[in-house]
Amino acid sequence: MNALRDEKRATLDSIEAEYKGQLAGLRRDAETEEQKLAEQWAYKHLRIAKLLEQMGCQSRLAEPNGGC
16 A cells, blocks of 8 residues: 555656646746747837937827827
8 A cells, every 4th residue: 555655646746847847848938938029029119219209209208298
């Protein structure tokens, strides 16, 4: 009986370790994707800001009526 319990415990420990490894991998992937999206957003924001600047518009935050 003890051998069966030990085998069961070892199997559960193995499954738990695999689960934790997969979860850590998913978290890393999610963080990488979040960083990538943040960089894309920042780049697009910069491009829009430059375009508005070229058009002579001000930031919406600078003027209550929204700039252009």
